[in-house]
Amino acid sequence: MHSTRSTRFFGPVMSRRGALAFAAATAPALLAGCAASQPGDGKTEGKDAGSKKIKVIASFYSMYDFASKIAGDRAEVSCLVPSGTEPHDWEPSTTDLKSLEEADVLVYNGAGMEHWVEDTLKGLSNDKLVVVEASQDVKLLELSAEAMEHEEHEHEGHDHDHDHGSTDPHCWLAPSNAAIEMKNICEGLIKADPEGKETYQANFEKWEKECVSLDGEYFKRLEALPGRTIVVSHEAFGYLCSQYGLTQMAIEGIEADSEPDAQKMAEIVEFVKKNNVKVIFTEELVSPKVAQSIAEASGATVEELNPLEGLSEEDIAAGKDYFSVMRSNLDALEKALA
Template sequence: MIIIKKNLKFTFCALAVTALVSAVVLSGCSGNTAAPGASDTEPVSNTAAVSRDEESTGAASPESEEFSAEIEAEDTDGQKLKVMASFYPMYDFAVKIGGDKAEVTDMVPAGTEPHDWEPAATDIKNLEEADLFVYSGAGMEHWADDVLASLETKRLVSAEASAGLTLRPGHSHDEEEHEGAEEHAEEEEHDRGQFDPHVWLSPVNAKKEMENIKNAYVKADPDNKDYYEDNYKTYAVRFDELDQEYKDTLSALPGKSIVVSHEAFGYLCDTYGLTQMGIAGLSPDTEPDPARMAEIIDFVKTNHVKVIFFEELVSPKVAETIAAETGARTRVLNPLEGLSDEELKNGADYFTVMEDNLKQLKAALE
């Protein structure tokens, strides 16, 4: 088609030259000066007509079609999965698996204790618009089942990271000691869960949680399966190394008993042969009654406990009281339920916190 147009242009140009020569000859004979102007416009008019013909077809050139396709492909490839994570460990694991393929949001703000946190209307809206929701389960997110049931979206993939794990029973020490007291039952409302939810504090369990999160990514975005699989394999090795480091370090220490702010370390203790005594139960916001305080103090003295552990997101007041009563020291043992803004800015993550926890345990048990 392009060749035909070029030939047409050539023909019109030839006609124009012929007409011009004729006009010159005629003007030489008759002295008429108007003819050259008239014949000059004719080839321009015909050429313009051909150009309008090209435009009227509406056909894009192959080059422009390829350019548009490239832009569309880049836009599609640039889209990231929108991932919502229920609290810090789930956020950290989701970031590590999703990499540059995901935009991950931690629903619980930095520095917030997650046990009593509940989603606001904006959080529900974000879940409606998300591709993937990652939560630990086992009762940690007491709001999750009701919220998921209320969502209208059909595309959301949800991942209960603790699925498939063997869970510890969720009864609290206080419920055993004061089973019949209504007032105490109200105080222990947050220990109402059937299971202990703190599964991530055992590196063995945390590895399984990350695997479940990886599987959810693959379900939500199968085109990038290999990418997510490779990321998981990288961190699976790190979990194995961390597990071995805990085994080697803790097995060599004489002390086996720890006192903690709340009973978050049951899975860790079960894995590495330790015993925990919690000042509070499975939720950190319950204070011990005098009978419980006496029991804890007796435990500290009997087992020669040198350190009373507390958490940065919980008041250390009770831990300090017990330490003063028994001559013990206080240290931080992080349950990884949430990190502060400062910790996040300094690059802390699951592995760095668990490494620091091991150092704290070593100092307390040696």
């Protein structure tokens, strides 16, 4: 077993900065930094027409969205995990490996999210590749004991190494952490494309302000609500809950595509009744069957809370992104906790 969170590469050089503080109720800048136009929004920030763009590959949707915002039109950004695919146990194909050999930048979350990164990087011969571990400098949360036990049980007897580590990887779901991840991506793009520094920094500053605004909206709308507990499909909302004083009860552990046994189901139903939980949250990329069963047994309703691990092609075509989905999540939380 291995963890991928211990190193971050900017080209062949590893770097480590001190942890960044982000005051949630105020709006200080993290550092002078970066962000970009959303894919398909028609904005042009960056290279002149005809200039060769750098090639950026992101691991899954949130990393793709952040990288696209930072890069603007100075880069061609692609996403390894296809739309609508749950990313936790996704594996790169031969075609993906070939793309990485030709890429200038790889952006991944780290913190145990992408179990394949360490071995994949060892097998690449692309010595120009700038590798950005976006979660570097984020204060990571430890997984619950229950999630760790489930993780070990889930992979018992498997001949593959899918260790997600002991930390909760879903750090992008706190806007303050999203800003740190964008900052790290900005630095990686500057490493790969120094001529674009001014563009990347200007873009980051734009989207960092949006993170601060989103963070303020969450605080303002959630702090006075009577409900403080949410029941969710899997243990993905720890950072969001920690930031805003909520508690999550997860139907399953760190992975979203498994199902609880009868005893666990009964415990959750009892918890829902005892804590007067009104809503069971499911996710776009997993079946709502278990959530619906718990809701029927407890008298709750079922709604969606999106962990932004991946969006459907329809959502992407409709122009949804990290910020619009996070605001939809806020609407759902406010309604459930009122």
